[in-house]
Amino acid sequence: MALMMQGHSRCSICEEILPEGASLFATSGVWLTNSHPLFRYCDSVMHWNCYATWEGRKEFARSYAEFCAENERSNPYWGMAYLDRRVLVTVSPSRKEIKVMPFSTGLEYSVGFDGWQAWLKDPRQVYQRHPLESETLAEVLPLLRRHLPHPDVVVAAVDWEAKQRLLDEEERRNEAQQKAHERSLEEHNERCSLFWNLFQDKSWACPKCENLEFRLSERAGKKSFVICRRCGAMFSGTESEKRQFSDPN
Numbered sequence: 001m002a003l004m005m006q007g008h009s010r011c012s013i014c015e016e017i018l019p020e021g022a023s024l025f026a027t028s029g030v031w032l033t034n035s036h037p038l039f040r041y042c043d044s045v046m047h048w049n050c051y052a053t054w055e056g057r058k059e060f061a062r063s064y065a066e067f068c069a070e071n072e073r074s075n076p077y078w079g080m081a082y083l084d085r086r087v088l089v090t091v092s093p094s095r096k097e098i099k100v101m102p103f104s105t106g107l108e109y110s111v112g113f114d115g116w117q118a119w120l121k122d123p124r125q126v127y128q129r130h131p132l133e134s135e136t137l138a139e140v141l142p143l144l145r146r147h148l149p150h151p152d153v154v155v156a157a158v159d160w161e162a163k164q165r166l167l168d169e170e171e172r173r174n175e176a177q178q179k180a181h182e183r184s185l186e187e188h189n190e191r192c193s194l195f196w197n198l199f200q201d202k203s204w205a206c207p208k209c210e211n212l213e214f215r216l217s218e219r220a221g222k223k224s225f226v227i228c229r230r231c232g233a234m235f236s237g238t239e240s241e242k243r244q245f246s247d248p249n
């Protein structure tokens with residue numbers, strides 16, 4: 001959600017301070033380019049009343065819902081169970097939660113699996129804020145009752161194989177990152193160890209404090225360093241460090 005402090009932040013439509021306890025509409029993320037006329041409303045907070053009666057609302061809400069639908073495609077944990085021009089429904093089996101976002105408000109309703117059927121029958125407890133909410137839900141509820149009457153149906157409507165592919169890709173990326181990290185650590189430590197060997201037959205002085213005594217710090221899984229015993233300066237044998245030692249100025 002947009003960062004806001006009630007009593008301090010301003011409504012992006014009427015620009016008045018948002019009082020504590022006000023009914024608000026907020027979006028998170030920036031999905032419009034900065035030349036778009038509605039750009040400044042992204043990632044902002046508004047009075048529900050300002051939002052509900054705002055002439056830009058439909059276009060803004062639709063663009064927000066489309067952005068959320070697009071985000072879903074790259075999210076391995078939430079699956080899209082339903083999408084048409086009016087409503088987006090996503091589901092997370094691990095959280096046992098269903099999210100409903102009507103396109104004409106961009107408002108997101110989170111409903112637990114155990115409350116889904118009751119909510120489909122009567123979502124009144126959540127739409128007290130403005131008549132626009134009840135109108136919008138009245139439009140999409142018959143559709144949801146028909147297509148997604150039970151949480152099992154909602155879960156079954158998702159292409160989980162595509163989500164598994166996303167998870168597999170994520171795992172492959174993590175493994176590759178881990179390997180790259182290990183490789184770079186190995187290279188660093190090899191270089192440091194060769195550098196340490198050079199110290200054995202030279203009387204190099206620390207370029208920072210001119211002290212002649214050093215120690216090698218080596219620990220499994222950590223970067224090794226040659227450390228000056230007096231000033232604590234750390235070296236790993238980079239080319240520029242080697243020049244400082246062999247050619248002090």
Ligand SMILES: [Zn+2]
Pocket residue numbers: 011012013014015016046047050
């Ligand atoms: Zn306002």
Ligand SMILES: [Zn+2]
Pocket residue numbers: 206207208209210211228229230231232233
């Ligand atoms: Zn030193």
